[in-house]
Structure formats: C-alpha cells, structure tokens
Amino acid sequence: MTFNQLGLSAEILRAIQDQGYSNPTPIQAQAIPAILNGKDIMGGAQTGTGKTASFTLPMLQRLQPYANTSVSPARHPIRCLILVPTRELAAQVFENVKIYGNHLPLKCTVVYGGVNMDSQIKDLRAGVEILVATPGRLLDHIQQKTMRLSQVEILVLDEADRMLDMGFLPDIKRILALTPQKRQSLMFSATFSKEIKKLASKILKQPILIEVAKRNSVSNLVTHVVHPVDRERKRELLTYLIKFQNLEQVLVFVRTKNGANNIANQLKSDGISATAIHGDKSQPQRTQALEEFKQGKVCVLVATDIAARGLDIEDLPHVMNFELPNTPEDYIHRIGRTGRAGTKGWATSLVCDDENELLEGIEKLIKTKLTKRIITGFESKEAANLNAPKNISNKKERHRHNKGRNNVNTHTKNKSILETNLKKHIYAKVKQSKEPQDPLFNHPYVPAKDSPVKNKLSSDNTNLDSRSTNANKYNSFHINRRKKEDLPALFMPNPINSTK
Numbered sequence: 001m002t003f004n005q006l007g008l009s010a011e012i013l014r015a016i017q018d019q020g021y022s023n024p025t026p027i028q029a030q031a032i033p034a035i036l037n038g039k040d041i042m043g044g045a046q047t048g049t050g051k052t053a054s055f056t057l058p059m060l061q062r063l064q065p066y067a068n069t070s071v072s073p074a075r076h077p078i079r080c081l082i083l084v085p086t087r088e089l090a091a092q093v094f095e096n097v098k099i100y101g102n103h104l105p106l107k108c109t110v111v112y113g114g115v116n117m118d119s120q121i122k123d124l125r126a127g128v129e130i131l132v133a134t135p136g137r138l139l140d141h142i143q144q145k146t147m148r149l150s151q152v153e154i155l156v157l158d159e160a161d162r163m164l165d166m167g168f169l170p171d172i173k174r175i176l177a178l179t180p181q182k183r184q185s186l187m188f189s190a191t192f193s194k195e196i197k198k199l200a201s202k203i204l205k206q207p208i209l210i211e212v213a214k215r216n217s218v219s220n221l222v223t224h225v226v227h228p229v230d231r232e233r234k235r236e237l238l239t240y241l242i243k244f245q246n247l248e249q250v251l252v253f254v255r256t257k258n259g260a261n262n263i264a265n266q267l268k269s270d271g272i273s274a275t276a277i278h279g280d281k282s283q284p285q286r287t288q289a290l291e292e293f294k295q296g297k298v299c300v301l302v303a304t305d306i307a308a309r310g311l312d313i314e315d316l317p318h319v320m321n322f323e324l325p326n327t328p329e330d331y332i333h334r335i336g337r338t339g340r341a342g343t344k345g346w347a348t349s350l351v352c353d354d355e356n357e358l359l360e361g362i363e364k365l366i367k368t369k370l371t372k373r374i375i376t377g378f379e380s381k382e383a384a385n386l387n388a389p390k391n392i393s394n395k396k397e398r399h400r401h402n403k404g405r406n407n408v409n410t411h412t413k414n415k416s417i418l419e420t421n422l423k424k425h426i427y428a429k430v431k432q433s434k435e436p437q438d439p440l441f442n443h444p445y446v447p448a449k450d451s452p453v454k455n456k457l458s459s460d461n462t463n464l465d466s467r468s469t470n471a472n473k474y475n476s477f478h479i480n481r482r483k484k485e486d487l488p489a490l491f492m493p494n495p496i497n498s499t500k
C-alpha cells in the first residue's frame with residue numbers, strides 16, 4: 001500500500017513526501033481511511049510506529065475545507081483539539097502537526113503548563129483551527145475565557161489510557177463536557193487496560209477498533225535484559241554498564257524526582273555526562289535537558305515517568321530501568337523510547353529482590369519471560385545464597401564459603417574479569433528467553449497489505465495476515481527516512497507561534 005491509495009489530498013501527500021516516508025505504517029494504513037470516513041477510532045499500536053501521523057494526516061484533510069487566509073479570529077475557531085498527558089509530548093505533537101500541515105493554510109498552536117500564559121493567549125485570540133494541549137493548562141485558559149471549545153469537530157486523546165486514568169479523568173470529563181456532543185473522537189495508545197477500554201467506549205460512538213499489534217505487546221526490535229543486583233549496588237552497576245560498554249546515549253528511568261537528581265549527580269561524579277528531567281524542574285530546564293540529550297550533548301538523561309510517554313528521540317539505542325515502574329504498562333511505555341521507527345534497541349533493567357513482584361507483573365503483561373543476566377561481581381545476596389552449597393556443617397567449610405561470598409562484593413579487585421565477562425557475555429548473546437507469541441511484531445513498519453479494520457470494539461483479534469515480513473522492504477523503509485529539520489513559518493497567513 002502507498003500513501004497515494006489512502007485518499008489524501010495533494011497538499012498532505014506533498015508534506016509526506018517532504019518527510020521522505022515511502023509507505024504508510026500499519027496503523028496509518030488502517031486508521032487514515034477510517035478517520036477520513038468520519039468514524040470514531042480506538043487505535044492500539046506499539047509506540048514509535050507512526051501513531052501521530054495516523055491521526056494528524058486525516059484530521060488535517062478533514063479540516064482542509066475550512067482552511068482560509070482571513071485575519072479575522074472568527075474565521076479560525078478551534079475545530080480540532082488534541083489532548084496529551086505531558087508538556088514534552090504536546091510540544092512534539094505540535095511540531096508534527098506543523099510539519100504535516102506545512103502546505104495548508106490551517107492554523108495551530110500548543111498550550112501547556114510551566115510557561116507564561118500570555119503568548120498562548122495571544123495565539124488563541126488570533127484564532128486557530130487546531131489546538132494541542134495538556135489538560136491542566138487548557139482548563140486554565142477555559143477559566144480565563146481565552147478560548148471556546150464549542151466548535152470542536154474532532155477530539156483526539158493521545159496516550160488515551162493515561163488520559164483516562166484516575167489522575168486525569170476529572171479534567172478530561174470537564175473538557176469533554178465543553179465540546180459538542182456531535183464530534184469525531186479518536187483515541188490512541190500503545191497500552192489499553194480492560195477498564196480503560198470500557199470507559200473509552202462511553203466516550204466513543206460506534207468506534208472502530210484498530211489494533212495493529214496485540215494489545216500491550218512490545219516490539220521484537222528491542223532486546224530486554226534484566227540484571228539482578230542488590231539495591232545498594234545499583235548505582236555502581238549503572239556506571240559500570242555505561243562505562244564499559246561505552247554507551248553514548250542512554251535514557252535511565254527512576255521512580256522519584258529526588259532519585260533522578262541523585263543518579264544524575266552520581267553519574268557526573270563518575271565522569272559520565274548526565275542531566276535529569278522530572279516534574280520539579282522548570283519547563284525551560286526540562287526542555288533544555290531533553291534538547292541536550294537529543295543532540296548528544298549529554299550521554300545520560302535520568303528521567304521519571306514524565307519522559308515515558310510518546311517521546312520520539314531519534315534512534316535512541318538504550319533505555320535502562322534503574323528501578324522498575326510501579327505499573328507494568330509503564331514498562332512498555334518506557335522501553336518504547338527505543339526500538340522506534342524500525343531501529344533496534346536495548347532495554348536493560350536493574351532489578352533488586354524486592355522488585356521481583358513488579359518484574360513478574362511486567363512479564364505477565366507482555367507475556368514474555370525476560371532474560372536474566374547476573375553480572376559477576378554484582379550478584380545479589382539472594383542469588384549468592386541460592387548458589388551456596390546447602391549443608392555446610394563443618395565450621396572451616398562455612399568460613400571458606402562466607403569468605404567467598406564476601407569476595408563477591410569486592411568487585412573492584414576483579415575489574416578485568418568483569419570487563420571481559422561483560423564484553424563477552426552480556427550483550428553479545430542475549431536473546432529473549434521466550435519468543436513473543438507473534439513473530440510478525442518484529443517489524444512494525446513493514447507496509448501492510450489491505451486489511452479490514454475491526455468493526456466491533458469487543459473484538460480483540462488482530463488480522464495478522466495483512467502484515468508482511470519482507471525484510472528488504474522493512475530496511476528500505478528505515479533507510480528512506482529523512483532526518484526531520486525545524487521548519488520556519490508553516491501555516492498561512494500568520495506564522496504559527498510556538499509557545500515553548
């Protein structure tokens with residue numbers, strides 16, 4: 001299938017061509033025609049498989065009849081509202097809308113918290129057809145009466161499961177109540193729990209379910225490895241792994257804001273360039289940290305889960321979980337930052353004994369047993385106990401055994417052994433211990449043949465026959481990708497004002 005077959009307008013096809021995309025991804029091939037037909041959609045696709053374009057391209061086309069160059073704000077009411085959970089994702093989606101709408105005189109802006117409202121108000125007052133927003137800041141604007149949602153025709157909830165969880169739900173309900181009943185609603189996420197699906201079905205009208213990968217599945221392009229280690233030795237191991245593999249770009253996830261600062265500082269004192277991103281940093285600091293990391297100015301970005309969703313860091317090779325996330329779905333989102341757009345990735349987790357339950361939850365969700373690799377010199381005490389001979393009755397023997405166990409912790413003495421060990425074993429031969437159930441998910445970007453979309457929300461089956469595993473096509477897809485560049489004024493008549 002080609003983009004030409006999807007019924008997109010010449011202006012949109014031109015923007016796609018500018019990006020160097022040769023074929024639609026599976027989610028695009030299925031979602032674009034359905035959205036053009038005005039259907040409500042619940043779309044599930046692995047992260048990094050072109051979800052943003054799958055709703056942005058048809059949305060732009062549906063708004064194309066309204067495109068006009070009038071300077072009157074009344075001629076530019078908000079017709080499409082895209083809600084996302086984080087500021088960084090809002091900025092990213094906004095960039096995408098600008099790129100795909102480059103040849104159309106539709107206006108767009110973005111509003112999110114942590115930055116001054118004034119320039120956002122100016123943009124909104126000038127009128128925009130498309131608004132990308134985080135819920136909190138959107139409600140601030142609604143309260144200040146700087147915008148109205150009464151003419152919204154298309155509503156998009158990106159990372160829908162997060163938007164509908166308990167934290168965001170009250171805000172989302174308030175926002176939905178301000179939009180017209182008669183509207184097209186689109187929801188996209190890489191993970192959907194049963195509860196969220198049920199809730200979503202109340203918001204969507206006769207939705208079409210599009211799942212191009214099994215729900216809650218992970219890409220086979222990502223190799224997972226778990227290193228069992230004691231909590232108090234995680235920092236040491238983190239530095240060790242980064243240094244001795246010469247890792248150049250690693251996104252490290254931790255659970256707390258404090259933890260993120262501490263780990264970043266620790267890495268810096270170990271001679272590794274690092275910065276942290278979390279909710280307690282100011283928005284300019286957050287933006288700067290992400291930019292420095294994207295541009296390769298720092299080797300490690302230590303992040304809380306605010307960076308887990310949707311962020312597209314080109315060709316990021318390595319994600320590390322310094323601590324496992326509290327909810328298994330977040331594992332999928334975290335590691336979804338690597339192995340994107342057809343590239344390979346590594347997902348490494350440092351797991352201490354009291355995280356074993358979390359690990360089991362993750363394995364259950366993704367239906368894959370993750371490979372465990374103990375690094376010599378960093379064995380957890382529990383592992384050392386398990387390996388110990390069971391009946392050590394003789395006192396001398398017991399002493400010898402305990403001495404051996406203590407030696408395990410003197411890893412610095414054995415540095416050369418560790419280096420050799422690490423180089424030889426850890427990454428060269430790691431394989432998934434159990435193949436994911438559907439090998440077709442290896443290649444999320446293989447152009448799909450026509451595939452009937454599902455018409456029933458209740459149906460969970462995926463039409464796997466519609467996907468090809470032709471490796472050459474897959475490779476050429478990736479090679480053909482052109483690096484995105486910042487584009488100047490993208491919408492007519494006024495340049496879009498970025499409020500970042």
Ligand code: AMP
Pocket residue numbers: 020021022023024025028047048049050051052053310311312340341477481
């Ligand atoms: P997303 O899942 O929307 O974050 O997209 C992941 C990456 O895939 C982004 O860098 C997009 O620019 C890229 N992408 C989206 N659609 C295509 C396509 N049809 N062909 C090649 N790359 C694409």
